[in-house]
Amino acid sequence: MPAGRPGPAAQSARRPPPPLLPLLLLCVLGAPRAGSGAHTAVISPQDPTLLIGSSLQATCSVHGDPPGTTAEGLYWTLNGRRLPPELSRVLNASTLALALANLNGSRQQSGDNLVCHAHDGSILAGSCLYVGLPPEKPFNISCWSKNMKDLTCRWTPGAHGETFLHTNYSLKYKLRWYGQDNTCEEYHTVGPHSCHIPKDLALFTPYEIWVEATNRLGSARSDVLTLDILDVVTTDPPPDVHVSRVGGLEDQLSVRWVSPPALKDFLFQAKYQIRYRVEDSVDWKVVDDVSNQTSCRLAGLKPGTVYFVQVRCNPFGIYGSKKAGIWSEWSHPTAASTPRSERPGPGGGACEPRGGEPSSGPVRRELKQFLGWLKKHAYCSNLSFRLYDQWRAWMQKSHKTRNQDEGILPSGRRGAARGKGGPGGGSVCGGRKPCPAPSTSESLPWNPFLLLLIGIDLALTVCLACNVAGGRSSSGTTCPS
């Protein structure tokens, strides 16, 4: 049951009082009450709005019983902190004044709490200060339409952003040459300063769009953006992105996708972009100008490496519009790995040149052991690395010829080729520069088992030649007598 006597506001209630039904209204702070023996007060101004840096003169006038309640002993707090006494002065017996200068922006959007206290600390009255800045002109409005069914716009809230006051943003739009102003209603759809218009949009006619910002200190309006829905169309990312190996090619991956189905009836052309990165890298490589195809081969990749690939689409030229559309979001990352290199060396597809002697990897050691065995058991001596290097040079030439046949571009002609490609078809559409053919002094990636077989074959051929020719082979190797 309510206790105490109702204040003046409460006396406006008209309903007779059954128990616990509303009898009386709240006796709000600042409403004088008679006969209770309690003091109340009124702060003036009540809930003022002020510019940052301005000053405030406020008063706390006490009403009390018995009359003549003094203002001595009263004090002020602002957001819970007691204000220095030198900021206050007693105006008269019942009024304490306050002078604040160079106000800072409000600490909270619900307003700074300025409170007048009795000498015992009890709260007599309160007022909320709103200190801030008027809004600045919103700018950088950008809009896009998803599949021509709606319009979403985003903007930047003025040069300084923080006004310290609640600022309301309203997106307005109208048809350019006729029609009334409309107000967007679905806010914060893609961030704090955005709005979504879900329906009833006209095509082939321009809209004017602007943003109005309003707070307690004023308002501002952005420049008007004029656009045709058809010129700002975006779409969902290409669906069904698949990334797969290209046979056994260790430096290539094939990417395939489907064009966005939502726009298939709208006479549009699409261009695509692909981006890819190594699994543990944050650096994406972008393949531009994939044009209107739905497959692409990435080349020059590192063997035995996991790649993440994404594709996005730009549906330009919808219904003959001359402008480019808006790039879609990137598709979900699709991962695939290139085959492991069966040749020695770091990463297989590395293009870093190596100087000096060929590296003495495990295959080379095996070959040395093999040759040593040959010397011991095959009655051939001095079967030297010269023969071995000649064989390597032959392998390099064979590798270079194979790359040209498969349409992998030489340096400087990235992205322009349309070729049959290797196994699996599709156009090569970019990637790193393929490895140049290494010189004989550089290590050569190769298949170690193939090397051994070829080495055995060569050695036997030489030995046979030695035996047949009576000690001297055609390569110049000297055979033991």
Place this chain on the structure above:
Amino acid sequence: MSQREGSLDPQADDSVSLLPHLEAKIRQTHSLARLLTKYAEQLLQEYVQHQGDPFGLPGFSPPRLPVAGLSAPAPGHAGLPLPERLRLDAAALAALPPLLDVVRGHQAELNPRVPRLLRRLEDAARQARALGAAVETVLAALGAAARGPWHEPSAATAAAAAAASAAGVFPAKVLGLRVCGLYSEWVSRTEGDLSQLVPEGPA
């Protein structure tokens, strides 16, 4: 089950088939009250956080002014007979939702960018309604029906809102603090009163 005014002893009921259901209902209502006690504390903390200091500071004590249609549990509440206590609990829970709605309306203007606070206030109104209805059901099942019917005090509550708004932002903040405090006090009181009805032993 025979309707015995003021009888709240489930064990005295001869209708054995209804007793398990009644016990289950009592346990369920008590569990709900316990859960809402926790939610009410969270609401109070969130509320003071967004009003700014001195709200939420230790020792902050605005005047505990009366709120339209609702007061805090009286000091002698615990000494009342259990049926009377539960009736007062039910009545308070019925009075809270429109007051919480008023507070939500104020906060929608003062703190429009704090959707979580607004959602908690909205949930609190709904939860108070649900708990009040559950307590009334228990009372009715025990033959100690709540006095009523209760009408939600919508007209007077709207007037209270207008008065609070006209008086200023600070009084509106204080009103909200008071209402959230009363909500917490009454759900806690309801939980305590129901605990005396919960049969001993596992559910």
